[in-house]
Amino acid sequence: MIGKRYTVPVITLAATRRDVYGKALAKSRTEGLLPVVVYGRKEQSASYFVALPDFKKVYREAGESSVISLKTPEGALDVLIHETGKDPITGEFIHADFYAVEKGKALRVSAPIVWVGEAPAIKLGGIVVKVLHELEVEAFPQDLPHEISVDLAGLETLESQISVKDLAIPAQVKIIAEPDDIVAAVAVAKEEEEAPVMDISQIEVEKRGKQEEEGAGTPEQGDQTSSP
Template sequence: MVVLKTEKREVFGKKLKEARSKGKLPGIVYGQGIREPIPVFIVKDEFKKIFKQARETDFIDLMFDEGKKSVLIKDIKTDSASDEPIHIDFFAPRLDKPIEAKIPLVFVGESPAVKLGGVLVKVMHEILVKGLPKEIPHQIEVDLSLLKNIEDRITVSDIKFPTGIKSLAKEKEVIILATLPKKEEEVVPEAAPLLEDIEVVKKGKKEEEGEEVEEASGAKKPEEKKKEEKKK
């Protein structure tokens, strides 16, 4: 069990700025057996060390002058700029009443399907369970060796949960599956134009340009000259 010492807190609001500058982290404790919420200070660096290891389902023993209290981290407020914790809510649950919690999934072992050229697609990374607070596991393991062939999948029904822990996810929900990698679409390059086609186009342009020049200069076409001679 992780232990964290507390200090009685009688400072609130804007006055907390000075306390935070001295490495103190304000918090509040409430829940089962606590008539009124208890304002506390804890050492910020000590909390950060614990938080790297503890999850929302891990109990922490808060030490008071009059004894200790087993609590869970209920909420953490952080600074928007530095992302450092600035306030902690600790909750003391009833130990005889089931609670719901999201537990991380940890994938262990090797999948034979990968050796066949398959790739693994993770659909779920955590799972919602229900159980007594002290029985909630730190994590749930998923055995990848169950994925033997391409298109095999592991569903919630394939997971063995600890005694007293019930999954709140549907049994048919897929956790991870083995599939073939997607093939990249081949880009077919456009055929380059033939040299003959390029020359024909160029000639056509020159002829058109020549006609435009004649019309612009007022030069008459041979057909127009013959018509004028007949009239005479």
């Protein structure tokens, strides 16, 4: 389902020149500065610092699929967060790579799916199966979506499903997937079959009868005196 055109809000992040590298970066990190690198097809690699609190806020808003306007001393650059590094112990960001995009050229990125609403089919005993968790999309840099919302309210019956063609997608965004690809569906939980209950008394009767039959065919042995 193609929706109306929309305007993606501009997300900005200030950067300062960086001349510190290697082990010397430890001190900068304690001061709340995050080392970043910017590169692209038509951009030479450049190193900067950004404020860690600002980066974390921008990352929550933009993720890795929305364009950011990076304000550098040389001017503004349209970039995507391409890769991040985190401290294995604290989980804090310690590095980030930005990819400088080319204006006027469409990009393909993976946009995460965000689930909204509740599926009415759950009240009928159904279980929502989320088949996809992200979708590859293509759009010009300024039109790239941060996320794709999928409304579970469309899952009304136990046979309901949501396909790519059912999604409300902005007109300037193209999903790289088949229209009939399933995004989410309803499944019905199968009841476990009860194991057959064995009649213990019948087993005991059969066992006792077998023992009696075996006993009847075995002669009793007593003391025997051999004759010379």
